[in-house]
Amino acid sequence: MERYDYEYKRNGTRNLFMFCEPKAGWRHVEVAERRTAVDFAHQMRWLVDDAYPHTETIRLVLDNLNTHKLGSLYDAFEPAEARRIAKTLVFHYTPVHGRWLNMAEIELSVLSNQCLNRRFSDEVTLKREVSTLERERNEAVAAIDWRFSTKHARTKLQHVYPAYSD
Numbered sequence: 001m002e003r004y005d006y007e008y009k010r011n012g013t014r015n016l017f018m019f020c021e022p023k024a025g026w027r028h029v030e031v032a033e034r035r036t037a038v039d040f041a042h043q044m045r046w047l048v049d050d051a052y053p054h055t056e057t058i059r060l061v062l063d064n065l066n067t068h069k070l071g072s073l074y075d076a077f078e079p080a081e082a083r084r085i086a087k088t089l090v091f092h093y094t095p096v097h098g099r100w101l102n103m104a105e106i107e108l109s110v111l112s113n114q115c116l117n118r119r120f121s122d123e124v125t126l127k128r129e130v131s132t133l134e135r136e137r138n139e140a141v142a143a144i145d146w147r148f149s150t151k152h153a154r155t156k157l158q159h160v161y162p163a164y165s166d
Contacts, residue, residue, distance in 0.1 A: 009045050014126060017043045017112070018104045019051070025141035027107050029134050037067040041076035041085075048088045059090045063102055068093070103144050110137070 013017045015035040020027040028051065032039050052058055062068040070091065073082035115133045120126040 014123060015039070016040045016108070016130070018108050018111075019043075019047065020104050020107045020144070022103045022107075022144035022146060025143040026138055027134060029130050030132055031123065035065075035067065036099070037069070037072035038076040040067040041082075043087050044073060045077070045081075046087060048085050052088075056088065058088050059092060059121055062093050063092060063094050064096055068102065077138055078100075103146060103149075106144055110142075 015032045017030040017032060017040075018027065019029075030043060030046075032043075047058060047060075068091070070082075070086045070089065073085050076082070076083070111130065111133060115129050120129065
């Protein structure tokens with residue numbers, strides 16, 4: 001009997017840009033080759049021009065990645081274009097070590113458990129699987145039931161909130 005020793009061959013990695021509007025039950029996942037400032041800037045332009053073209057202000061909750069800055073727009077676009085996009089965006093950052101506060105992380109967890117829990121042979125298959133789950137969850141209007149109240153925040157994050165009396 002011949003023995004076969006399996007050796008895993010890595011076919012590359014991909015980055016996921018996750019957008020979600022938790023109360024509306026909407027999400028969008030973009031599979032990208034990299035996660036650079038320029039890639040982030042192009043995602044912000046998509047958000048402003050395609051996802052919410054008639055919205056005056058888009059408030060984004062972001063983790064503290066070094067590319068998640070308005071300056072990334074200026075790395076990618078001419079100053080006038082960067083300013084046009086930037087004037088629509090308002091960034092709010094989760095606290096350091098507070099990824100669990102970011103609802104996009106909850107959506108990424110669902111994606112990981114239902115779709116990304118296996119290896120993909122190629123990028124086309126990965127994009128198809130991610131797109132299918134995105135569509136199914138959007139059609140189901142799968143909202144996130146966020147139960148972290150202000151009272152919980154003041155207890156859990158007391159080092160951030162000022163003391164107050166009831």
